[in-house]
Amino acid sequence: MTIANTPLKESSLQPKGWFRYFSFSLDHKVIGLQYLVCGFVFYLIGGLLASAIRVELTSPISDFMPRDVYNQVLTLHGTIMIFLWIVPVVNGAFGNYLIPFYVGARDMAFPRLNAVAFWLIPPAGLMLISSYFITGAAQSGWTAYPPLSITTPAAGQIIWILSVLLLGGSSIFGGINFIATILKLRRPGLKLMQLPMYCWAMLGTSILVVLSTPVLAGTLILLSFDIVANTGFFNPNLGGNVIVYQHLFWFYSHPAVYIMVLPAFGLVSEILPVHCRKPLFGYVTMVYSIMAIVVLGLVVWAHHMFTSGTPPWMRLFFTIATAFIAVPTGIKFFNWVATLWGGRISLNSAILFSCGFIINFVLGGITGVALAQVPFDVHAHDTYFVVAHFHYIVYGGSVFVIFSSIYHWYPKVTGRMLSENLGRLHFALTFIGFNLCFAPQHWLGLNGMPRRVAEYDPQFQLINQISSAGALLMALSTLPFLWNVFESAFKGTIAGDNPWNALTPEWLTSSPPPVENWEGEAPLVSEPYGYGVTQAEFEQSSISTYQEDEHQ
Amino acid sequence: MSKNSTILTTVLTIALIAIGVWIGENINLLPIDASTNAPVYDELFKVLFTIGAILFLGITGLVLYSLIKFGRKPGQKGDGLAIEGNLSLEIFWTAIPAIVILFVGIYSYDIYDRMGGMQSLGASGHEHHAMNSNNKVWGGIGSSYSPGQTNKNEVLPPIPIEVTAMQFAFLFHYPEGDIISGELHVPTGQPVTMRMESKDVIHAFWVPEFRLKQDVIPGQPTILNFTPTKAGRYPIICAELCGPYHGGMRSTVVVEDSEKFNEWFNKNSKSPNLNT
Numbered sequence: 001m002t003i004a005n006t007p008l009k010e011s012s013l014q015p016k017g018w019f020r021y022f023s024f025s026l027d028h029k030v031i032g033l034q035y036l037v038c039g040f041v042f043y044l045i046g047g048l049l050a051s052a053i054r055v056e057l058t059s060p061i062s063d064f065m066p067r068d069v070y071n072q073v074l075t076l077h078g079t080i081m082i083f084l085w086i087v088p089v090v091n092g093a094f095g096n097y098l099i100p101f102y103v104g105a106r107d108m109a110f111p112r113l114n115a116v117a118f119w120l121i122p123p124a125g126l127m128l129i130s131s132y133f134i135t136g137a138a139q140s141g142w143t144a145y146p147p148l149s150i151t152t153p154a155a156g157q158i159i160w161i162l163s164v165l166l167l168g169g170s171s172i173f174g175g176i177n178f179i180a181t182i183l184k185l186r187r188p189g190l191k192l193m194q195l196p197m198y199c200w201a202m203l204g205t206s207i208l209v210v211l212s213t214p215v216l217a218g219t220l221i222l223l224s225f226d227i228v229a230n231t232g233f234f235n236p237n238l239g240g241n242v243i244v245y246q247h248l249f250w251f252y253s254h255p256a257v258y259i260m261v262l263p264a265f266g267l268v269s270e271i272l273p274v275h276c277r278k279p280l281f282g283y284v285t286m287v288y289s290i291m292a293i294v295v296l297g298l299v300v301w302a303h304h305m306f307t308s309g310t311p312p313w314m315r316l317f318f319t320i321a322t323a324f325i326a327v328p329t330g331i332k333f334f335n336w337v338a339t340l341w342g343g344r345i346s347l348n349s350a351i352l353f354s355c356g357f358i359i360n361f362v363l364g365g366i367t368g369v370a371l372a373q374v375p376f377d378v379h380a381h382d383t384y385f386v387v388a389h390f391h392y393i394v395y396g397g398s399v400f401v402i403f404s405s406i407y408h409w410y411p412k413v414t415g416r417m418l419s420e421n422l423g424r425l426h427f428a429l430t431f432i433g434f435n436l437c438f439a440p441q442h443w444l445g446l447n448g449m450p451r452r453v454a455e456y457d458p459q460f461q462l463i464n465q466i467s468s469a470g471a472l473l474m475a476l477s478t479l480p481f482l483w484n485v486f487e488s489a490f491k492g493t494i495a496g497d498n499p500w501n502a503l504t505p506e507w508l509t510s511s512p513p514p515v516e517n518w519e520g521e522a523p524l525v526s527e528p529y530g531y532g533v534t535q536a537e538f539e540q541s542s543i544s545t546y547q548e549d550e551h552q
Numbered sequence: 553m554s555k556n557s558t559i560l561t562t563v564l565t566i567a568l569i570a571i572g573v574w575i576g577e578n579i580n581l582l583p584i585d586a587s588t589n590a591p592v593y594d595e596l597f598k599v600l601f602t603i604g605a606i607l608f609l610g611i612t613g614l615v616l617y618s619l620i621k622f623g624r625k626p627g628q629k630g631d632g633l634a635i636e637g638n639l640s641l642e643i644f645w646t647a648i649p650a651i652v653i654l655f656v657g658i659y660s661y662d663i664y665d666r667m668g669g670m671q672s673l674g675a676s677g678h679e680h681h682a683m684n685s686n687n688k689v690w691g692g693i694g695s696s697y698s699p700g701q702t703n704k705n706e707v708l709p710p711i712p713i714e715v716t717a718m719q720f721a722f723l724f725h726y727p728e729g730d731i732i733s734g735e736l737h738v739p740t741g742q743p744v745t746m747r748m749e750s751k752d753v754i755h756a757f758w759v760p761e762f763r764l765k766q767d768v769i770p771g772q773p774t775i776l777n778f779t780p781t782k783a784g785r786y787p788i789i790c791a792e793l794c795g796p797y798h799g800g801m802r803s804t805v806v807v808e809d810s811e812k813f814n815e816w817f818n819k820n821s822k823s824p825n826l827n828t
């Protein structure tokens with residue numbers, strides 16, 4: 001059953017102008033932007049912390065900050081980047097902005113829940129960051145393994161738990177809302193298999209969110225009891241078991257990787273066809289591979305625990321399950337390459353970041369398959385090899401896609417184009433900086449540098465300095481981006497409703513779209529990727545333009 | 553596909569595989585190998601590195617080629633080709649990762665077995681220990697016998713060592729000589745079986761040159777077996793975040809020939825020499 005479009009929605013009665021972005025707005029587009037900007041502010045803070053880590057690591061001794069502060073910094077960096085930047089942005093920001101358009105609705109299924117979900121984030125983030133100044137932040141890493149998390153100063157750890165619980169709650173509210181919107185608010189006549197791929201990615205991701213986040217919440221509540229009430233769930237001195245925590249933690253936190261990358265897969269699937277002027281290759285296999293990743297993603301968690309004293313049968317089961325995720329993931333990558341093949345590709349910033357994502361993520365995926373093999377992992381686990389691997393996944397993957405998406409949808413949101421020159425500069429700095437920063441870390445890990453250390457064997461200094469130089473480039477890369485975003489908002493070329501000639505529904509309205517999303521009824525888009533011409537026409541258009549060029 | 557492009561594709565594929573194999577054979581990313589475990593690990597690494605290099609270069613090459621070949625030239629108008637999919641191609645590239653994964657899985661199982669991952673733990677060296685009354689012993693990898701020797705009866709008995717980890721040090725206890733040392737001394741060619749437990753938080757015992765790592769857990773003994781092969785001093789590194797001085801939690805494993813090891817052992821032993 002589908003709910004027909006309501007003629008007028010509550011949000012049209014809400015404040016207009018810039019003030020609405022600071023209000024309890026119910027408009028999904030406003031909420032999407034709130035998620036994006038709020039996430040980006042936290043990204044800058046998380047990036048500042050990353051820079052502090054890279055400065056500390058330019059020398060082999062602990063000399064830039066006190067050792068306990070270093071551990072606070074790495075804990076905050078991980079927590080902020082995951083829970084306040086990537087998860088809220090690839091899900092909350094783009095999901096809120098795009099999903100109602102894609103299903104042909106005027107808003108999300110539960111606009112109030114949606115606003116609540118967003119407004120949980122700023123206080124949770126502020127609480128987390130202020131803990132650093134008031135009590136000292138948590139210093140047991142974003143994984144908060146007991147007994148370390150029980151024995152380090154309690155105040156910071158408890159504040160960490162509270163803010164992650166709030167963020168987890170926000171995530172669950174969002175997930176429920178996306179599932180309801182995709183399944184129940186589709187406009188009449190729109191079939192599931194006609195939905196843009198990002199809807200499928202968000203459906204799969206939201207299923208993961210709803211199934212796994214409550215497990216994290218329960219685990220952290222038990223951990224907080226161990227800290228404040230001296231219970232012994234995970235405290236070995238009171239008969240608790242530290243390994244059980246790891247199982248429960250990774251039952252959420254492995255799917256969390258897919259919560260960060262599946263939406264990115266969906267966004268890339270929207271961006272590539274538009275700028276390649278080609279249909280998305282293999283729509284049906286893309287849908288099935290998303291669902292396969294969702295199912296497999298739930299049964300691979302213990303591959304984070306191969307050195308934790310895990311019995312052989314368990315090590316083998318999780319090796320096999322993990323490695324098999326490479327099959328549906330591989331299909332998606334081949335399908336994207338096939339989408340590029342035979343296209344007429346505009347080499348703009350959106351495409352550059354998307355292709356950068358493909359290249360980075362393939363490397364991260366390959367090291368992931370290697371790490372899934374127990375015998376490989378017993379050497380590489382908890383080293384800089386793993387640090388490199390997951391930054392190739394979450395930065396080289398998700399963050400590259402976030403930037404690609406901003407270049408793609410900025411004209412829709414603001415009505416103005418971003419500068420392509422600044423965009424290409426941003427891409428070049430990010431791509432070179434990122435690879436310079438993280439590629440050498442593979443070698444560091446294999447040769448004996450563990451993760452989460454402030455001091456290391458002096459033989460690693462040069463490689464660490466190269467890595468830090470890459471980090472500096474990454475930090476610099478945000479400057480042209482920020483300049484571009486601010487300047488173009490006022491001085492950018494007017495975009496028009498549909499500057500990319502795209503077919504998905506968000507482009508079939510004005511830029512920026514009206515509060516009701518479309519002036520009239522929502523359009524029925526049964527072929528969101530209906531681009532492309534026949535072989536003969538393709539060759540004709542190539543040849544004729546070449547001739548035209550010659551006459552010039 | 554025309555005949556020419558078939559030939560070109562075949563040539564490029566062969567070249568790609570050759571480059572991948574060359575990279576796997578010639579680029580060494582690992583430190584020296586100093587345990588029986590390490591060459592087995594390096595063999596797996598070489599295979600994974602080769603496959604990874606082929607896949608990475610192949611896909612990167614395809615992306616770059618597509619951007620160059622199908623990039624919109626100035627003045628070009630119109631769309632790309634209206635190809636929505638191709639079932640046989642899609643089956644083909646479902647099969648490629650599936651076959652690669654299957655091969656890698658079976659191969660790494662074999663490696664895991666050769667590293668001693670499938671041996672029952674605590675079966676070697678600890679039976680005569682009073683400490684073994686606690687049967688809850690987990691984890692571990694690494695063979696306590698040298699794979700080169702086919703007749704296990706000829707293998708020297710493993711040296712039992714009890715490892716205690718604490719913030720921020722490792723302590724090594726040799727029950728046979730009642731030696732307690734902050735440095736780990738082991739002879740070449742003789743298996744070592746370590747029973748490890750932590751006094752406070754989780755630590756991890758890692759020797760990169762041995763390619764072995766095992767968490768050291770409070771309230772949960774773990775086992776790590778290995779046989780050193782090359783004399784030298786190698787770092788022992790704590791690999792699990794354990795507090796402010798985690799980065800400084802390091803020690804040294806001194807691998808020496810059995811003569812020198814016995815000398816050290818007898819010098820430090822508090823009980824009569826049991827190590828024959």
Ligand SMILES: [Cu+2]
Pocket residue numbers: 718720754755756790791792793794798801
């Ligand atoms: Cu430690």
